[in-house]
Amino acid sequence: MATEDARYRQSSQYRLWSFSPSHLQSLREKTNSLAISHISNRLRASSPPVDPLPDFLTPADEALLLNFYIVDLLRAAQFCDLPTEIQATAAIFFRRFYLTNSLMTYPPRALTMTCIFFACKAEGLYYRLQKFADKFPGTTGEEVLAAEFVLCQGLRFAFDVRHPYRALEGAIMELRRLGDFDESRLARAHQRTRDVLKLSPLLTDAYFHYTPSQIMFGALSMADEGLLQRLLRDAFAGKSESAKNQVLDVIQSCRAMLEKEPPERRTSYWDGSGSKETMKPLNKKLRKCRDPDRVDLVALQKARREQALQKAKAKTTTREESDIFGASNGKIEDEEREAKRRRVVGGGDLLGPPL
Amino acid sequence: MSRKPVTNGSTVVRLPTGPTTALPSDICPVCKRVRYLNTDMEFLINPECYHPMCSNCVSNIFKSGPAQCPYATCTKTLRQRGFRSAFFGDLAVEREVDIRRRVAAAYNMVEDDFETLRDYNNYLQDVEDLTFDLISGAEDERRAAEQKLLHREQEFRDEIERNKRRGREAELSRQKRDAADAEAARQRRLEEQREEARARAEEATINAEVMEALARGEPGSAAEIQARIVAQNRARVAAISGAHFTSLLDTGVPSGTSNTLSIRGLKTKKISEEEEDLSKPYDPFAGLGPALEPSRYKLHESYPNPWLDAARTHDDHRVPGYSISEYVTRAMFDAFAGLGVNIADEKKDVARGPGTLVAAEAAATNRVSERINVDDVFG
Numbered sequence: 092m093a094t095e096d097a098r099y100r101q102s103s104q105y106r107l108w109s110f111s112p113s114h115l116q117s118l119r120e121k122t123n124s125l126a127i128s129h130i131s132n133r134l135r136a137s138s139p140p141v142d143p144l145p146d147f148l149t150p151a152d153e154a155l156l157l158n159f160y161i162v163d164l165l166r167a168a169q170f171c172d173l174p175t176e177i178q179a180t181a182a183i184f185f186r187r188f189y190l191t192n193s194l195m196t197y198p199p200r201a202l203t204m205t206c207i208f209f210a211c212k213a214e215g216l217y218y219r220l221q222k223f224a225d226k227f228p229g230t231t232g233e234e235v236l237a238a239e240f241v242l243c244q245g246l247r248f249a250f251d252v253r254h255p256y257r258a259l260e261g262a263i264m265e266l267r268r269l270g271d272f273d274e275s276r277l278a279r280a281h282q283r284t285r286d287v288l289k290l291s292p293l294l295t296d297a298y299f300h301y302t303p304s305q306i307m308f309g310a311l312s313m314a315d316e317g318l319l320q321r322l323l324r325d326a327f328a329g330k331s332e333s334a335k336n337q338v339l340d341v342i343q344s345c346r347a348m349l350e351k352e353p354p355e356r357r358t359s360y361w362d363g364s365g366s367k368e369t370m371k372p373l374n375k376k377l378r379k380c381r382d383p384d385r386v387d388l389v390a391l392q393k394a395r396r397e398q399a400l401q402k403a404k405a406k407t408t409t410r411e412e413s414d415i416f417g418a419s420n421g422k423i424e425d426e427e428r429e430a431k432r433r434r435v436v437g438g439g440d441l442l443g444p445p446l
Numbered sequence: 447m448s449r450k451p452v453t454n455g456s457t458v459v460r461l462p463t464g465p466t467t468a469l470p471s472d473i474c475p476v477c478k479r480v481r482y483l484n485t486d487m488e489f490l491i492n493p494e495c496y497h498p499m500c501s502n503c504v505s506n507i508f509k510s511g512p513a514q515c516p517y518a519t520c521t522k523t524l525r526q527r528g529f530r531s532a533f534f535g536d537l538a539v540e541r542e543v544d545i546r547r548r549v550a551a552a553y554n555m556v557e558d559d560f561e562t563l564r565d566y567n568n569y570l571q572d573v574e575d576l577t578f579d580l581i582s583g584a585e586d587e588r589r590a591a592e593q594k595l596l597h598r599e600q601e602f603r604d605e606i607e608r609n610k611r612r613g614r615e616a617e618l619s620r621q622k623r624d625a626a627d628a629e630a631a632r633q634r635r636l637e638e639q640r641e642e643a644r645a646r647a648e649e650a651t652i653n654a655e656v657m658e659a660l661a662r663g664e665p666g667s668a669a670e671i672q673a674r675i676v677a678q679n680r681a682r683v684a685a686i687s688g689a690h691f692t693s694l695l696d697t698g699v700p701s702g703t704s705n706t707l708s709i710r711g712l713k714t715k716k717i718s719e720e721e722e723d724l725s726k727p728y729d730p731f732a733g734l735g736p737a738l739e740p741s742r743y744k745l746h747e748s749y750p751n752p753w754l755d756a757a758r759t760h761d762d763h764r765v766p767g768y769s770i771s772e773y774v775t776r777a778m779f780d781a782f783a784g785l786g787v788n789i790a791d792e793k794k795d796v797a798r799g800p801g802t803l804v805a806a807e808a809a810a811t812n813r814v815s816e817r818i819n820v821d822d823v824f825g
Contacts, residue, residue, distance in 0.1 A: 094741055099784030107787045253780070261781030264749035264774065302784030326742040326782060334786070341788055 099302060103249035108187055110299050117192060123150045126193030130382050137383055145379040152373055153194050158294050159370050160199045161185055162360045165293065168207050171226055173216070175289060180252045181210035182293040188245040190299075196382045197238065199353040204230055205238040213250040237388035252298075255288050255307035262307060266318055269325075276315070283314035290357050301345045305338075309345035313353075465494075467537040474500035476516045477506075490529040493544055495522040496537050504529050542581050549577050552598045554609040556616075563725070652679050742782040749774055 099105055110118065110382040127147045134141040145201040148156070161182050168178040189199070204227065217354045220232040228370040243250075263281050266272060287310040292298060297306050319342070385391060469489055472481045475498040481487045489498045497517045507513050508526035515522045534540045553573045560566040579591035599606070656672050664671055731738065756768055757763040 094737055094739065095779060095783040096786045098738075098779075099787060105784070105787065105789075109793055111790045111793045114793060120616045239505055253784075257777045258780035258783075260753075261774075261777030261779070262753075264751050264777060265743065265781065268746060302787050302789070304781055304783055304785045305787075307781065308785070325447075326785065337788065338786055341790075 096244050097331075099304075102253060103247075103251050104253045104298075105302070107247050107249050108299065109302075112296075112300060115190075115296060115299055119150050119153070119418070122191055122193050123148070123153060126196050126382070130195055130380060133383055146151040146376055147380045148193075148195055148373070148376060152376070153189070155369070156194055156199070156373050156377065157189055159373075160194075160203060161294060164203045164206060165290075166361060167203060168210075168226070171207065171218075171223070173211065174214075176254050176256055177210050177214045177216055179254050179256070179293055180214055180291075181207045183252045183298055184210055184213075184242065184246060186293075186298070187294075188242055194377060195380050197241065197385055198388070199379065201234060201238055201388055204235045205242050208235050209239060209242055213252075232239050233389050237392045241388075242263055253303045255292065255303040255310070256285075258307040259284055259288060259311070262311060262318075262322060265322065265325075269321065271321060272318065277318075280311065280318055284310045286354040286357075287313055287349060290354045291352045291376065294352040297345060297349050300348070301341065305342055305345050306349070308342045309349050312342060312346050313349060360412065457736045469498050469532055469535050469537060474503060476500070488531060491532050491537065491540070492522075492524045492528045493530075493541075494524055494528060495520055496541055498532070528732070545580050546577060549580065549595065551572065551610075552595060552602075552606060554606060554613060556609070556613070559609075648679070652676060654681075740779065740782065742785065743778055745775060745778060 100358070130147070131144050134144060154172065164182055164185055165178055167410075168181050173181075185202060188197075204223075208218065208220070208223055211223075218237065224230050224232040224235055239283065259281070263277060266277055266367075267274075284307070292306050297309075301309070308319055308322070312372065323335060327338070343436060449741065453781050469491075469554045473479070474487065476490070479500060479502065484502075485499075490501055490504050491498050492515075495515050495517070497515055497520060499516065503516065504526060507516055508524060508529070512525045514520070515524050532540045534543065553569075553576075555569065557563070557566045560569065576591050576594060579587045580595070583591060584813075652675060656675050659671050659675060660668055666674075729735065754773070757768055757770055757773075
């Protein structure tokens with residue numbers, strides 16, 4: 092077994108955020124069905140109750156909308172002049188978050204801003220909150236921060252995203268060192284692969300199903316198949332042919348996935364000409380079936396803070412039995428759950444009149 | 447003598463009792479004479495008891511033979527012969543140095559005498575313990591240590607003598623070696639100077655030839671003539687600079703002596719396993735090093751990459767310590783890490799964390815228990 096693979100298996104990207112296609116599919120379906128049942132409960136409990144329940148989004152709708160919002164996010168990140176890696180990190184954060192949360196539960200527009208801002212933090216780029224909020228008219232710093240903790244939870248506190256960009260530089264350096272290809276061919280392939288990597292893997296599930304190195308090789312094979320073969324020949328020199336073919340199969344399937352969203356679509360995405368018509372009805376549908384409790388994340392955040400304050404006072408008198416088991420963490424979680432239950436049952440009066 | 451000597455058989459003495467162990471500077475504690483009136487007053491001590499007194503007192507009291515120390519409560523019998531001036535102002539230090547000198551003379555073994563380094567270290571530790579007991583141990587400890595030291599001094603006299611002789615020899619040979627090194631360095635310097643002079647002379651002759659050729663009016667421009675003659679003579683110059691080191695070897699010191707000296711200490715020792723572990727250099731990866739070696743690529747010294755040229759040459763990058771090799775290592779690792787990981791296969795039957803297990807259960811029963819929150823993936 093190669094040591095590089097063993098080291099990659101240690102990463103949180105592999106441990107927490109890699110899935111087989113069927114698993115990913117079932118996860119999305121589960122998330123969707125859970126969200127629907129929650130939201131319908133809440134809608135029924137609200138006053139006045141929404142009687143004919145709205146038409147909910149299907150998993151397929153969500154997938155379409157997700158890509159729409161990721162394009163949005165990429166455009167916003169580009170507008171902020173963020174480096175490619177941070178743009179990609181933001182997009183992957185967004186994608187990962189909406190794997191265990193539904194678009195109907197948390198408003199994607201707010202999460203877009205939070206993801207970009209938090210990706211800057213995660214990648215170690217300092218961006219002043221006020222400056223960031225000022226870039227987008229109608230956005231306040233409070234709104235950007237409101238969903239931050241929820242986002243972290245949704246990411247399972249795994250902030251490390253492994254990208255294929257540096258891998259591409261490594262591969263090109265190796266090819267240049269070998270000296271088998273002329274410079275213009277390499278430069279062309281380099282440029283093309285970079286274009287692919289900037290868009291295609293972010294709009295597909297490549298990050299969930301393939302490792303950065305496989306994504307990079309998949310993109311490279313889209314640009315120039317010969318270069319890929321040359322690199323693999325060296326990498327698997329002295330190993331069995333079947334091992335190499337296995338890897339080649341994985342790379343080919345990755346390539347097939349990347350080719351679904353070729354970089355040529357970028358222009359049509361960016362001016363919104365292609366997607367506007369299909370997205371309009373979906374967005375309209377989304378607006379109707381949103382989670383009534385979580386539309387205003389700022390107010391939700393405030394209510395939570397207040398609750399936590401009240402809890403701190405009441406903590407000593409209630410729940411002595413849970414103290415026996417020590418974990419104050421668990422207690423807070425329990426109480427939070429309790430609060431949420433009450434909120435669901437009591438029609439959200441904790442948040443004031445329904446919005 | 448009214449005071450009875452206490453016979454405890456101890457030759458290593460306690461310090462004078464008193465508030466300070468410092469050598470007095472002005473007034474003699476015995477005769478109370480003041481330096482102001484006796485400018486050449488000198489204070490002496492006797493290593494029997496380290497009680498300071500002026501030289502006048504010493505000659506007055508002890509001239510006529512051994513007498514008891516004039517200090518009250520001190521029962522030592524002193525002789526004039528034993529008196530000397532203290533080297534250190536602090537008599538505690540003076541005494542410690544004396545004791546250490548004596549212990550070192552008795553316990554004078556070297557590392558080569560021991561089988562393992564650990565044994566040698568243990569020996570050093572024991573000696574130090576004994577020394578400490580002598581210097582600042584309690585009364586009974588000191589006495590025991592004193593006994594041990596006396597025993598050693600008497601029983602192992604031959605061995606001590608032998609070690610001493612060997613130490614002297616080693617010291618002598620070290621001096622010889624140092625002298626030989628210095629001589630070799632001197633020779634080298636001389637040789638270099640000589641070479642330089644030769645090279646300079648050679649250059650002068652070439653220049654002269656060029657001038658001559660110019661004066662003769664040979665065909666071609668001055669630069670061409672010069673280039674031609676220099677090319678002719680280059681071989682000669684190269685021969686000189688190439689001969690630099692071989693000639694040095696010829697004229698150097700006879701190599702026999704320095705060789706035999708330098709191999710001293712290459713004694714084969716039996717080394718236990720533990721000892722061997724300790725003697726190896728520290729490995730931060732605890733033996734994992736080979737496992738971290740890349741298997742799919744070979745990391746080369748440098749890669750052609752125009753993007754990195756700026757980082758290589760500009761002070762903006764170099765001065766703060768940007769490491770190109772670090773970047774290259776990472777890029778190459780990224781390029782090949784996880785290439786053989788087949789996620790679809792490996793994650794086929796991986797159960798997810800508890801959060802989704804509960805979710806899965808809820809989805810299966812098609813009933814949402816109130817404990818589940820969509821936004822709490824760990825719930």
